Amino acid sequence: MADSVGKVVIPGDVLSEFRASEKTSKVALGPGLRQEGEEVLVTKSGILRHKEPNLYWIDCHQRRYIPAKGEDVIGVVTVKSGDVFRVDIGATQPATLSYLAFEGATKRNRPNVKVGDLVFAKLLVANKDMEPELVCIDSGGHSAGYGVIPADGGFMFHSSLNLVRKMLSPNCDILKFLGKNVPFETAVGVNGRVWVKAKTVKDTIVVANAIASSEHMTNAQIRTMIRQLLDKLSGF
Amino acid sequence: MKEVPISTCEREFILKAIRDRKRIDGRQTYDYRRLKVSFGMERGCCIVELGDTKVLAQVSGKIEEPKKNRPTEGSIIINLELSPMASPAFEPGRPTESGIEMNRILERNIRDSRAVDTESLCIVAGEKVWSIRADVHVLNDEGNIMDAASIAAITALAHFRRPDVTVMGEEVTIHSPEDRDPVPLSVHHMPVCVTFAFFDQGEFLLVDPNRLEERVMDGRMVVGMNMHREICTLMMSGGMLLVKEQVLRCSQIATVKVAEIIELIQKALDKDAQARQAGEKCGFAESVPANKITTNKKEPTLIDTTAAAQQASQVIQEAGPVDKPMSNMIVQAPGTAQIGEGLVNTWQIDDVDMESEEEEEGRKKSVTNGKEAEATSKPTERKRPVKAVSHADDSGSEEEEKVMLYQGDAEMKSTEDSTALQQPPNSDKPAKKKGKKKKAAQK
Secondary structure: OOOOOOOEEOOOOEEOOOOOOOOOOOOEEOOOEEEEOOEEEEOOOEEEEEEOOOEEEEEOOOOOOOOOOOOEEEEEEEEEEOOEEEEEOOOOOOEEEEOOOOOOOOOOOOOOOOOOOEEEEEEEEEEOOEEEEEEOOOOOOOOOOOEEEOOOOOEEEEOOHHHHHHHHOOOOOHHHHHHHHOOEEEEEEOOOEEEEEEOOHHHHHHHHHHHHOOOOOOHHHHHHHHHHHHHHHOOO | OOOOOOOHHHHHHHHHHHHOOOOOOOOOOOOOOOEEEEEOOOOOEEEEEEOOEEEEEEEEEEEEOOOOOOOOOOEEEEEEEEOOOOOOOOOOOOOOHHHHHHHHHHHHHHOOOOOEOOHHHEEEOOOEEEEEEEEEEEEEOOOOHHHHHHHHHHHHHHHOEEOOEEEEOOEEEEOOOOOOOOEEOOEOOOOEEEEEEEEOOOOEEEEOOOHHHHHHOOEEEEEEEOOOOOEEEEEEEEOOOOOHHHHHHHHHHHHHHHHHHHHHHHHHHHHHHHHHHOOOOOOHHHHOOOOOOOOOOOOOOOOOOHHHHHHHHHHHHHOOOOOOOOOOEEEEEOOEEEEOOOOOOOOOOOHHHHHHHHHHHHHHHHHOHHHHHHHHHOOOOOOOOOHHHHHHHHOHHHHHHHHHHHHOOHHHHHHOOOHHHOOOOOOOOOOOOOOOOEEEOOO
């Protein structure tokens, strides 16, 4: 298997000889791989990735989000119904978010969430047979950064899943380098939604466009692009 | 499927930006997105890209009977297609209210402004006229379909060539393109739509709204105008009132924008005409930009090929002389030959067919018994003989079916499945000549 890692695979390819973990002698198959009887099939076209010791998945370019447990997403509240909110996270089904899943929320003390609000939340349940369920608290009951994103001056844009993964990857410079030059707040949902807020409307637009256009750039190209942008901003 | 809901955050931000005289894609208030006009291989096929909005128009023509009240005029039909491919908000099937509205604007802008001369589409008054149909398909909706569709429709009409027609007494002749050059439609003027989006009850206006701006806007105004500053359409929708000055201002802006767009269309048309005349490549494939992804690029690496070269020479040395390809070609019937022997068909076919094939095989074997013995006695180290022979082996049974077909009529029934062989090669059907004049007898 070692020779296929990092190479392009297409749906229908049969993979074998996975490196299992020494302790459990198990292999973890991520998105794009499926076990069918004795063999492992590829279900997406993309690059086969491997992470030590036993994790395999397919890295590909797509915009459709498939929920996975434990991922951080940005959603739009679409309906308030009884004790749950319905949240659009860009998946096939809307996710549910209980009103009790906020910091300090009790039956008496309901959180102030309106239809159209943006929420930054974590996926508690993500299962192909069930509705995804979101929470805005960690296991200790603290907000831990999750919750309703205030609508004062920030902007949310949609991007490909590839871009958000790239932004979150530790060896990508875009957020670091951009943040050094233009201070801004950001929330990145792995469902392909990015919320940014800088001091002014102009800065916010610049930051959003810089991030959106950095998808197919290398770190060096990103730096040049940001420098050019800053030169234009300061009126060269 | 419902459209992705827009959040208050996005809505507030877009409005705030517009009040600051800024737009989320970095454009100025009166800027259009990048406009690109490209043509297909066929005449009358045009793709217009306005930023990420993409519209395709295809013009076609047919001959039909004119309307009773206008016996000397051809007809122009414009059909706007909003498929779910463009946006999940569009449902397949019946057109929506906004779809009908946009189709009507297109018709008013192009047909009702008499942009295309309908009198020249007449062939025989009261009997035969050209009916020109423009199908406009929205391929991707990123806002402002109206402008893109109007540009695509009029450009496709200007690009279209209809077959030349001559009338000789009672007889109407439609000439093929090889026979006579197809003739362009007479396009008098090119009306183009310019869309304005209004915000804050008409206080702020934007040209060419994108998808997000369209969803936030209070109302819009579409101005259809041509080069000569003649307004062909004016349509306002949405619940807002406009002051007279605002409408006048819009028409002023539209004149400038229309001039720019028509210049671009003319350039694209001229460039395409030149490319066609010079015999260069044209069509969509030529106009697709090469979007290169550089992040996944790998530097070229050198591969050590010395070992491979040695191995190859070794293989050549060790290998003995190549077996002579079997030259025992059997001519079964005129036009059919067989190389080698047929094997048992490995394809999974019904039992009936297998039986009939086996019968045939048996018959064949008895005929070419001596040759088969020769072939099997040949010492072959490799499992399969020479490649060409093995291929012939695989299809051997099929070839035999061919033979049976040509030879006897009795076996015809047993080989029903070989559809490709139904027609004998020297059938009496008259061969169709290409470029033959189609004749339409006059009624």
